[in-house]
Amino acid sequence: MTLQKFKSGLLKLDDIILKGRLKAFYSHRIKYRGKAYVLTQDLYFPPHNTANKDIRMGPEGELLAVGGDWEPERIIFAYKNGVYPVVFKDQPILWWTAENHCVMYPKDIHIPKNMRALIRQNKFRLTIDKAFYDVVSACSETRQKYTWLTHEQVEAFHKLHALGFAHSVEVWQDEKLVGGLFGISFGSYFHGESMFARVSHTSKLAYIALSVRLAEMNFAIMDCGIWPTEHMKSLGAVVISRDEFLEILDRSKDVPDVIEDWDHLLDNWDLKQAVQNHFDGLTSQREGV
Template sequence: MLTWLTRDSLTFPPLEKALHDPNGLLAAGGDLSAERLVRAYRHGCFPWYQDGQPILWWSPDPRTVLFPDELHVSRSLAKLMRQGRYQVSFDSDFRAVIDACAAPRDYADGTWITDNMRDAYCQLHQRGIAHSVEVRQDGELVGGLYGLAMGQLFFGESMFSRADNASKVGFVTLVEHLRTAGFVLIDCQMPTNHLHSLGARAISRARFAEYLRQHLDQPNSATWVS
């Protein structure tokens, strides 16, 4: 039975209570307060829903992740990065990145990044928890991504690209930055061919939960330059 959350309680059900069909649906309801969002990621779930739906919380099994040491950079992508066609920054325009991620896409109907969700993650950014990667070409924003950094784990949320391989350049730059700073895992949530091409793979939900237990409260040395 699906658990319905109230605004008064920040407690999520055990991950093992998630439904098998649809895979990973754990709870519904609640709100998108900064406190609840942080609690959700620490617990191992994330919000994902459409406008007009209640807030839905997910913890799929298996979970798609990328270990920084397993990052795969193709020869063509490495060559592109050496050319310096794109300039990459961190946290220089979080709102622009999340707005671009929420924009309509040719291959999808609508967007799951609602106005309320954008506002909620901007609050997390103001608290130093959510971070963005900006990819620019000649000063124009052409790609990027955003997510949450907690302990030695980074929880990726969404990315966009308006130029060839721009989001990949941003992602690779981020992974290399996180690896240097002592991060051990990047949560990619759901599988895509785009992420698999970069080295992401599936692990069990139980193993993912173990990484949460071991690394959420461990220090990292990441710096996020505005």
């Protein structure tokens, strides 16, 4: 029997009899041994430049550490240090860094013509933190095939929401939740975790509305993560170096929280007027006013 056939037979045996426990043991105990720092109970991450460049997530992600837990203290500590947790099926928590980051400066949000037309129609109602659990659930359903938003992560986000670190933007049509996003925020920093749309363009609408509102409050940065996408770039996101990102992150996390009462952030706020003010401001900048 060749080695390949032996491995194939062993995997089948594991699936049928051991219910994947052998694969899980390998992933948790052997696969990453010596390839990345193994977290302990201490809140610590190694320097970014020690990441394993040979183990990647997407075009930019580099594996920095393995293990740990989903406790709120560790997650917030990670984000405040520019580290992102991701978990895949039958694997330990993997913590990532990158030499480049995709970010949005809220004041630089680009609003395409089709979205301006949609905003003028005034067909949707927007809220913040009115249906956090429903938004996370919807994002989990749309991302299910990627298996990254696991039950443990969902529970962690619920805890972070209760502590005031995680927030959602909801888009409603006829009292039905049709789109939205959620993410983590502290100081003048917001990291978008995930978004969903049950009606075309509603996730983009949530993101634009949040960007414009945060720009009004002089938010420093919206972190789009280590996986730059054309979708985010089309809205004005840019790619910056890790050093530049960490410098902005340090300034953002060290200021007092810009927003204390998130769930009233969009009360009595007119998106259509805010978008008009946004473009008026851009015109004034170009004319040197």
